[in-house]
Amino acid sequence: MTCRKLKKVLTCNDFDVETVSKVVLEALFFKAEASFRQRAITSEAANVSFSHYVERAYKHRPVKIVEFEQPWQQCIVYLDLKREECAHLFPAGKVYSQAFHLGGQGFFFSAQCNMDQQSSFHSFGLFLGMQERGSVTFAVNYEFAARSKPTEDYVIKHKGYYKFMGRKAVGYRNLFxxxxxLFMSDESNYFIxxxxxxxxKLTLRK
Structure with missing residues (x-):
């Protein structure tokens, strides 16, 4: 379940409050862990007779979100993709993230393998889309970054301003x-x- 749905479960009156609070908070803390810690916890839990943590195949890739209300509405979203998941995108595949929200609007990521229109080679692309249809207008400042060797820190790749109008998207056909x-090679700087x-990073523009 997404963090948003787990939080809704906390406010549901159909379950025992104490039990639900314990299970949901455990799940939220699990989602907040780094990927390698999640795998370790899942592996440890597999050795016991009963476990809350069961590894599953996601139709939409899970994301981790940090939300801020002050001094402006902002969210920082983390998306992790395994090398084999990226490899399966070639030559024209796409993978979508779970939805996340900013200012009451739903957004999602689309990671894909594109044919570069200028240089005629394939590349890794990333796009940010808005779920709403119709005449909704929503403006954000955005910043895309990725962890990179040798420091393994997040390095900003692109940033800008975009006004969403209905079901539109902003992104880059060749993010790196x-x-x-070269992106998929053993010498790639982007797989850690x-x-x-x-x-x-998305910031709501008034």
């Missing part, structure tokens, strides 16, 4: 400015222990 083969770590 390199061909797909086999995982691509992406971060986006």
């Amino acid at each position: 400015g390199i061909p797909w083969t 222990n086999g995982v691509l770590h992406i971060r986006a």
